[in-house]
Amino acid sequence: MDINSVGIVGSGTMGLGMAQTMAQHGVNVTLVKATPGSTDKAQATLKKSLERAVSKGALREEELEGVLGRVAFTDQLDPLADCSLIVESIIEDLETKQDLFRKLCKIVPAETILATNTSTLSVTALMSVCEARARVAGLHFFNPVPLMSLAEVIHAFETSDVVVTALVNFCRRIGKEPVVVQDTTGFIVNRLLTPYILNAIRLLEQGTGTIGDIDKAMRLGASHPMGPFALADYIGLDVVNAMAQNIYEDVRQQYTATPHTLTRLVLLGYLGRKTGKGFYDYTQQPAIPNPDLARPVA
Numbered sequence: 156m157d158i159n160s161v162g163i164v165g166s167g168t169m170g171l172g173m174a175q176t177m178a179q180h181g182v183n184v185t186l187v188k189a190t191p192g193s194t195d196k197a198q199a200t201l202k203k204s205l206e207r208a209v210s211k212g213a214l215r216e217e218e219l220e221g222v223l224g225r226v227a228f229t230d231q232l233d234p235l236a237d238c239s240l241i242v243e244s245i246i247e248d249l250e251t252k253q254d255l256f257r258k259l260c261k262i263v264p265a266e267t268i269l270a271t272n273t274s275t276l277s278v279t280a281l282m283s284v285c286e287a288r289a290r291v292a293g294l295h296f297f298n299p300v301p302l303m304s305l306a307e308v309i310h311a312f313e314t315s316d317v318v319v320t321a322l323v324n325f326c327r328r329i330g331k332e333p334v335v336v337q338d339t340t341g342f343i344v345n346r347l348l349t350p351y352i353l354n355a356i357r358l359l360e361q362g363t364g365t366i367g368d369i370d371k372a373m374r375l376g377a378s379h380p381m382g383p384f385a386l387a388d389y390i391g392l393d394v395v396n397a398m399a400q401n402i403y404e405d406v407r408q409q410y411t412a413t414p415h416t417l418t419r420l421v422l423l424g425y426l427g428r429k430t431g432k433g434f435y436d437y438t439q440q441p442a443i444p445n446p447d448l449a450r451p452v453a
């Protein structure tokens with residue numbers, strides 16, 4: 156089963172990162188903006204990231220235009236009819252994703268692989284709205300996609316071995332190292348990473364250490380590239396919150412419950428880097444720990 160052209164639905168951080176990675180490895184991509192509006196911003200973001208890759212020596216300058224030319228932008232699903240693989244990367248909401256899968260099933264042939272980049276939703280629940288189910292799987296990338304080596308290939312209830320093998324081979328072709336995971340909430344990485352971040356927040360709430368010291372401890376004591384608070388801000392606190400809720404829904408264990416501090420930050424719209432404030436305040440240069448979190452949690 157050869158994967159020659161890929162459709163990606165969702166032009167956010169993950170969708171763009173996937174498109175960049177695939178196009179850098181010679182794959183033609185059709186990138187669908189899932190919400191109405193112009194694709195200009197997404198195109199500009201992709202160009203900026205490729206320019207950064209050039210400045211970092213990860214891409215030759217003369218290759219940039221070729222990579223950009225391999226990504227076609229659209230706000231319609233119909234151009235996906237000829238793709239051999241479609242990966243959805245839209246909002247983390249099961250009904251919205253199921254609705255998209257219903258539409259895709261009507262557009263593409265029964266052998267087209269339909270994959271989801273969901274972090275913590277059930278691939279099997281997405282599969283349930285399709286008639287040809289063997290071609291539905293998970294293909295989960297990590298942020299920032301061009302820099303993170305791993306991809307989780309999720310083998311859901313009725314996914315065929317042929318589809319899993321095709322996805323594993325495709326991951327290697329685009330420079331990713333795959334792991335095959337059964338369809339469990341959070342798969343491997345987020346199932347372990349989310350409670351770790353929640354635990355760090357609980358340590359902060361208990362006064363065990365400051366944001367800066369907890370981050371420093373994990374950077375220098377465990378060789379993590381970022382501490383848990385910097386990472387949570389990087390992922391987006393709304394995303395961390397949603398992952399925690401989905402995992403709690405499944406596991407029902409206290410260690411997966413959302414700490415008050417996370418709930419409050421999300422309620423106030425402090426979502427991390429993307430909003431300029433989260434556990435750190437990015438409006439300051441360099442970023443400083445959010446001063447509102449220096450007081451004890453009531």
Ligand code: CAA
Pocket residue numbers: 204205207208211212213273274296297298299301302303345348380381386390394
């Ligand atoms: N495109 C392609 N390559 C690029 C690039 C771009 N735009 N920008 C940089 N690069 C390349 C560089 O050339 C460099 O390559 P070499 O190592 O071969 O020289 C490499 O990428 C690293 O670049 P930087 O020096 O800019 O990056 P860094 O060393 O500062 O690392 C980081 C940045 C990768 C983000 C690192 O801090 C890190 O690993 N953080 C943790 C990220 C993480 O854990 N992500 C997972 C989040 S969970 C998730 O995503 C799952 C989910 O479902 C929510």
